[in-house]
Amino acid sequence: MIQFRKVFKAYPKGSIALKDVSFRMEKSEFLFLTGHSGAGKSTVLRLVYADESPSDGDVLVAGRLLSHLKHSEIPQLRRRLGIVFQDFRLLEDRTAEENVAFALEVTGTRPSIVASKVMRVLTQVGLAAKTHLYPQEMSGGEQQRVAIARALVNDPVVLLADEPTGNLDERATRGVFRLLRDINATGTAVVMATHDLDLVRSTSYRTIELRDGAVVHDSGARDSLGEAS
Amino acid sequence: MRLTIRETILAITRTPVLSALASITIGFALFVLGLFALVALNLREALTTIEERVEIVAYLTRGTPIEVITLAIGDIQAFPEVASVRHVSADEALDRARGQLTEFQGVFEDLAMNPLPASLELRLQPGSRDAGVVAIVAERLEGFRFVEDVRFGREWIEKLDDLRNIAAVVGLAIGGAFMAAATIIIGTTVRMTVLARAREIQIMRLVGATDGFVRRPFLLDGAIKGALGGLFALALNYLAFLMVQNSLFEARFFAMTHASAFVLFGLGVGLAASALSVGRHLSKI
Numbered sequence: 001m002i003q004f005r006k007v008f009k010a011y012p013k014g015s016i017a018l019k020d021v022s023f024r025m026e027k028s029e030f031l032f033l034t035g036h037s038g039a040g041k042s043t044v045l046r047l048v049y050a051d052e053s054p055s056d057g058d059v060l061v062a063g064r065l066l067s068h069l070k071h072s073e074i075p076q077l078r079r080r081l082g083i084v085f086q087d088f089r090l091l092e093d094r095t096a097e098e099n100v101a102f103a104l105e106v107t108g109t110r111p112s113i114v115a116s117k118v119m120r121v122l123t124q125v126g127l128a129a130k131t132h133l134y135p136q137e138m139s140g141g142e143q144q145r146v147a148i149a150r151a152l153v154n155d156p157v158v159l160l161a162d163e164p165t166g167n168l169d170e171r172a173t174r175g176v177f178r179l180l181r182d183i184n185a186t187g188t189a190v191v192m193a194t195h196d197l198d199l200v201r202s203t204s205y206r207t208i209e210l211r212d213g214a215v216v217h218d219s220g221a222r223d224s225l226g227e228a229s
Numbered sequence: 230m231r232l233t234i235r236e237t238i239l240a241i242t243r244t245p246v247l248s249a250l251a252s253i254t255i256g257f258a259l260f261v262l263g264l265f266a267l268v269a270l271n272l273r274e275a276l277t278t279i280e281e282r283v284e285i286v287a288y289l290t291r292g293t294p295i296e297v298i299t300l301a302i303g304d305i306q307a308f309p310e311v312a313s314v315r316h317v318s319a320d321e322a323l324d325r326a327r328g329q330l331t332e333f334q335g336v337f338e339d340l341a342m343n344p345l346p347a348s349l350e351l352r353l354q355p356g357s358r359d360a361g362v363v364a365i366v367a368e369r370l371e372g373f374r375f376v377e378d379v380r381f382g383r384e385w386i387e388k389l390d391d392l393r394n395i396a397a398v399v400g401l402a403i404g405g406a407f408m409a410a411a412t413i414i415i416g417t418t419v420r421m422t423v424l425a426r427a428r429e430i431q432i433m434r435l436v437g438a439t440d441g442f443v444r445r446p447f448l449l450d451g452a453i454k455g456a457l458g459g460l461f462a463l464a465l466n467y468l469a470f471l472m473v474q475n476s477l478f479e480a481r482f483f484a485m486t487h488a489s490a491f492v493l494f495g496l497g498v499g500l501a502a503s504a505l506s507v508g509r510h511l512s513k514i
Binding site for chain 1 (some may be wrong): 232427429431432433434435436437438439440442495
């Protein structure tokens with residue numbers, strides 16, 4: 001599903017974000033990316049959704065070599081990915097329903113099917129009763145659920161979550177993680193960047209640890225059973 | 230397109246103060262440009278009125294038969310530079326002198342014979358009233374053997390030429406400067422409105438919107454604000470025109486085509502500024 005082959009990423013001012021990163025992620029896998037701030041977790045995700053390109057090496061997503069992707073093909077790639085951020089990135093002046101619908105509308109989905117798809121994903125994330133609320137009327141956990149619903153609405157093959165629980169309390173963190181795990185259980189691959197080691201240790205999912213841009217540990221586990229007992 | 234219109238309306242209604250401020254700022258920038266255009270237009274009108282007084286008078290040899298004069302009038306009227314030719318007989322010239330020079334009334338009464346010659350008075354076509362063309366036509370008239378003398382006020386026409394050239398150069402320089410200033414102000418204003426929506430652009434890109442999809446509402450937004458600014462400026466210019474008209478002197482306002490071009494200019498600059506600003510954002514995100 002996602003493959004990194006000897007990927008380096010350097011920025012013009014000389015800082016090196018990734019050093020010789022290689023890994024392969026299979027379909028339906030749940031993968032944790034861990035490491036301290038600045039370790040390179042977000043850079044890995046940005047390379048996957050083609051927000052940046054590697055300085056060297058190859059990044060493949062769903063069999064496509066991203067360096068061969070034309071600029072005009074990037075939107076098509078992103079429609080196959082769902083992206084979730086720590087700061088939710090919701091449009092503050094639109095309701096939960098409108099935020100999710102927006103992701104469908106920009107892809108040219110027929111208006112007649114937008115409402116039903118939106119309702120389906122909002123129900124899936126447990127917000128069926130809060131569709132008409134604006135982000136500022138919701139808790140952090142609920143806002144992140146809206147962001148996840150928006151990421152899911154285009155039926156992505158991979159969900160990329162960059163510190164999705166970073167702004168949430170313990171309870172909301174557990175709730176959002178459970179939701180991501182459920183999404184993974186339906187066959188969607190999930191990559192979750194986090195520095196919440198307690199959360200990581202509570203599961204047996206595969207974990208790649210980054211330090212100063214290099215992979216220092218790859219658990220290589222393919223356990224799809226979810227949380228450790 | 231439906232979505233583009235909806236997003237544009239949403240953008241304008243969500244930030245009504247910013248949208249109104251943008252249109253007003255654009256309006257004031259265009260108002261200054263419009264004021265200058267009005268001054269230039271009225272100056273040009275005034276120059277045209279003065280130009281209409283450019284005249285060539287060919288004095289005829291006494292005793293030239295009227296048939297010869299009539300034939301010559303036909304020939305002269307065929308000159309492309311000539312708008313009209315009028316024959317003034319010696320008697321008519323004397324009557325005119327009596328009417329215009331009343332202080333010499335006594336002199337005219339005692340005349341044994343009419344001392345004034347007959348003449349041909351030529352008016353020229355617009356665009357043929359500069360010193361160069363007037364001199365060429367005068368030279369051509371001198372070629373008629375019954376023409377004794379040709380007068381056209383060379384110095385006066387040369388001064389008029391200078392005035393026209395100065396007006397054109399100053400108009401071009403100041404007009405260009407005002408236009409550049411208006412373009413920069415409009416560009417900056419529209420850019421601010423795009424900046425205010427940078428987050429939205431980023432989100433649109435992340436959920437897979439194409440560049441075209443992201444760009445379209447901004448282009449429409451910029452065009453609407455530019456056109457509204459143009460209309461606002463036109464209204465302000467009309468008020469200024471009415472004030473001058475009512476309290477200072479008779480003036481002229483823009484013709485419909487000029488007014489439309491003015492609004493279109495606002496629309497075009499708004500559109501271009503939006504395209505530029507969104508383009509920059511798209512390349513960054």
